[in-house]
Amino acid sequence: MPAFDRRRLLLAIALGTLALGSALALAGVSAWLITRAWQMPLVLDLSIAVVAVRALGISRGVFGYCERLASHDTALRAADGERTEIYRRLAHGPADVTARLHSGDLLTRVGTDVDTVADVAVRAYVPIGVAAVLGVAATTVIAMISPAAAVVLAVCLLIAGVLAPGLAARAARAQEEVARRQQSDRDIAAVTALEHAAELRVAGRLPAVIAEAEERQRDWGSAIDRAAAPAAAAAAVPTLAVGAGVIGAVVAGIGIAAHTAPTTLAVLMLLPLSAFEATVALPGAAVALTRGRIAAARLRDLLPAPATQATVTLTAPAETPVLRADVRAGYPGGPVGEHVTLTLQPGARLAITGRSGAGKTALLMTLAGLIPPIDGTVTIDDTPTGELTESQLRSAISYFAEDAHLFSTTVRDNLLVARGDCTDSELTDALAAVGLDEWLSGLPDGLGTVLGGGAAAVSAGQRRRLLLARVLLSPAPIVLLDEPTEHLDAADGQRILTALLDGRLLGPRRTVVVASHQLGIDLACPRLSIGHDR
Incomplete structure (x- = not known):
């Protein structure tokens, strides 16, 4: 309580x-x-x-x-x-x-x-x-x-x-647990329909997902009615x-x-x-x-136990560390991915490919130290990620999720999430690098324009480019990107993906790992295929 x-x-x-x-x-x-x-x-x-x-x-x-x-x-x-x-x-x-x-x-x-x-x-x-x-x-x-x-x-x-x-x-x-479980199932189905409506519509599955959400709602209502009947007596x-x-x-x-x-x-x-x-x-x-x-x-x-209140201070190391992994990745309680071994020297580039659901995101989150390995270890300069403090870990490596959040605040504040000491000039340059310079110039207050509703204020492609601008501003020497060109057209996506992997956007000394199913055949960088795409 x-x-x-x-x-x-x-x-x-x-x-x-x-x-x-x-x-x-x-x-x-x-x-x-x-x-x-x-x-x-x-x-x-x-x-x-x-x-x-x-x-x-x-x-x-x-x-x-x-x-x-x-x-x-x-x-x-x-x-x-x-x-x-x-x-x-x-x-x-x-x-x-x-x-x-x-x-x-x-x-x-x-x-x-x-x-x-x-x-x-x-x-x-x-x-x-x-x-x-x-x-x-x-x-x-x-x-x-x-x-x-x-x-x-x-x-x-x-x-x-x-x-x-x-x-x-x-x-x-006696009835609340059943009702609560039904409510959770209802919310999962509803959020899935809301968050992935475009993809589900293209796949022809949106009506089925909406129908499932409605069925969960009816089940939830029935469970609540069953709970209310004895209470009425x-x-x-x-x-x-x-x-x-x-x-x-x-x-x-x-x-x-x-x-x-x-x-x-x-x-x-x-x-x-x-x-x-x-x-x-x-x-x-x-x-x-x-x-x-x-x-x-x-x-x-x-939240089984109180978390520490230690302040996280990000200080980028002078040299890009070496990232090594010998792991099986997976979400807690979920399927276990295949065994992966890799060593990424400073400035290395790696593209991870595989079908949807093959475990690309779980592998990236494991490399970033966000979820523990199912088996094996991930080290940064030979130190296991589990032994590093939050400040040390975030200063060395950053993970940028496909569905990262845009806040209902200004464009400037949405970018400063990546690095709080950026100047307006740096923010403008980052937006121009990802192709949002014309969009920025059309905003009524420029960087001070409030994105009312967060992601709802921009298109899917603009949202993706804003998230990429955060990547460019991040001080971490090791960058892990999950589907960075999703929702971009094929030509723009290929151009940005190539720039991310050839050093033009992130610099030659930074280590970059990209997980994507849209890699072109002309990208000259090592690839790691997981799942059934070997």
């Missing part, structure tokens, strides 16, 4: 207690006022009660609104802190944690699961705290009038506040408890009617109705608490 601000949470509970406490007091005062008015006393005898009814009616709404503000503020602050911590751990933690997850599953965990955990403050902690305080207060007041009625009320409150939520939590726990228990409590109060009232004032009897009859108002939300609170615990467990599985 996230670290809720205890003071803010207690403030929300106090305000919620005052809101429902006003309702409880309003019921008691109203019962007294109605009964006393029936006796036709002087109007002045009723004035205080009339003013109290108005004040309690207003205060209930005011305190309720303030409780909503306080509880939602607590939840939003907790969600913000939890996401910040998750992003920090993902940035500094082992890359294989996220490499084994589909982006749709990762989106579910970082998005929906964090919201579910944060909602515990609003949907569980506050209702439980308010119900506990008001249950004790109502039972105490009734005990002053009739101990027998107080015992009945206490038992009914326990049934409504403990038994019913327990049944709801048990039902939710549990929600009926408080209603039965209310009826039993009121009947108990009536029976007790009849027993003491001979020696008790009518106004007191009216309070005894109506007060239990308001006392149960706080327990109505408890089955839902138990469900929210159960789902929050499941979501928290999924987040702990995503």
Whole structure:
């Protein structure tokens, strides 16, 4: 669970207690006022009660609104802190944690699961705290009038506040895992359709993927309905408890009617109705608490241990190091690639070819130290990558993914991700080198133009060239590129690929490894074929 601000949470509970406490007091005062008015006393005898009814009616709404503000503020602050911590751990933690997850599953965990955990403050902690305080207060007041009625009320409150939520939590726990798995499958299918719509349309598979996403959505809805049915039955228990409590109060009232004032009897009859108002939300609170615990467990599985907060400082080495590998690469839990042995001296060029799914990306990420080898070692100047600090590793080698992110910020900031001390002149030169000089000159604010929506603000080809500009600005002497010319037309792609591998774009002293299935036959550089393309 996230670290809720205890003071803010207690403030929300106090305000919620005052809101429902006003309702409880309003019921008691109203019962007294109605009964006393029936006796036709002087109007002045009723004035205080009339003013109290108005004040309690207003205060209930005011305190309720303030409780909503306080509880939602607590939840939003907790969600913000939890996401910040998750992003920090993902940035500094082992890359294989996220490499084994589909982006749709990762989106579910970082998005929906964090919201579910944060909602515990609003949907569980506050209702439980308010119900506990008001249950004790109502039972105490009734005990002053009739101990027998107080015992009945206490038992009914326990049934409504403990038994019913327990049944709801048990039902939710039994179904939530199934529903959560269906939701993850739905998000994976939806994200696949969104991220690869163009390729899927060309391959004729987009309708099938969309249909699968819709089917997953229906499965998810069915799972949620199955989870809700037992919870709905549990929600009926408080209603039965209310009826039993009121009947108990009536029976007790009849027993003491001979020696008790009518106004007191009216309070005894109506007060239990308001006392149960706080327990109505408890089955839902138990469900929210159960789902929050499941979501928290999924987040702990995503980030099993706190990551170090060491600052990563990039300092390019004076000489390009030697990269050696004798490994089998693969994603954790996925298929294992074939055995690869290579030695790349300073300035070496290597093209990795193979069909889609052959393991090119996994091999590049293994060489970059982002995921551990399935078997064997990768060394930089004879030092295994696993023994290097994050700063040492990133200063020596950089991996540029095919689907690297473009941020919803300026063109300048999107390029400074590669190297933060670049001048505007260097940024402009890099964009010109990858063919974006005319595009840059057409932007309203040049480098300061905001790419609203990130990748959605540019075409696929422009996005690819922006990512290539990052490559040129990177200070790392060893550069690993995954499909650097994807989405470019054949002529431009071949020209840029040739420039990357012959030293014109990245310089003769930098080591360059390119994974692509678009290599032309005229590229004069060593090739490593993996998969079935040998």
